[in-house]
Amino acid sequence: MKKIKKFIFSSFIALAAIVFTGQGSEASAAYSVKEGDTLWKIGLKYGVSVQKLKSVNNKTTDELYVGEELTIPPTISASEKDLLARLVEAEAKGEPYEGKVAVATVVLNRVDSPLYPDTITEVIYQDRQFTPVANGEINKPASEESKRAVNEALAFHGLGQGSLYFYNPKKTDDQWVRTKNTTIVIGDHVFAK
Incomplete structure (x- = not known):
């Protein structure tokens, strides 16, 4: 009985962490630019608009640099x-x-x-x-x-x-x-x- 209560409590804590921290498909993520990447390719991979990628990352051009860290904005579920x-x-x-x-x-x-x-x-x-x-x-x-x-x-x-x-x-x-x-x-x- 004690193991079941511990499992239920652990499951509840994990679920609460997901809900309250916004983890899941709608959460922002970090991405390190690789050789050959473009905003378009990254947008396709993550299902986010190129415009949103530029806006969230304060980019005024399409230029990317290998190793540059980008924030991938939330997408649809x-x-x-x-x-x-x-x-x-x-x-x-x-x-x-x-x-x-x-x-x-x-x-x-x-x-x-x-x-x-x-x-x-x-x-x-x-x-x-x-x-x-x-x-x-x-x-x-x-x-x-x-x-x-x-x-x-x-x-x-x-x-x-x-x-x-x-x-x-x-x-x-x-x-x-x-x-x-x-x-x-x-x-x-x-x-x-």
Whole structure:
């Protein structure tokens, strides 16, 4: 009985340390720059925007020096990355890789927009926004390509054209979305704001 109490107490202390110190996927981390590193490569690796990397590290240029210590800012949680990757998989399966990145970017842009909810989860589950939520396709696992596309969208975040919408003109007759300004066409998807 004493061992069980000790285990429970130790587990509680460990959990409290994680919760109260902000450890986990959302915590900042340190990174030592290696030969061949770029802000873009580091952003892709950690799923953080190049702009945020520069801002947090007070950088005004893209120059890096081997051995330089960078702070890696917090990123989205693993569960939000997974959810976003599953949406990308369901919405852009069969589309070019760039289209998958663009779909993820639309969700990130919506999180930043005052017109939409403030979290990835809320944006994705907002009523009648994404067909895969309604038809259950969101529950299927994401491919490695969709997961990579999410990390690239996170690294690219804030550098695009601000697309808030995408649609396949062959699959929708929605006239409202067609009134929006087209930002780019990738594969069968039209992206707009």
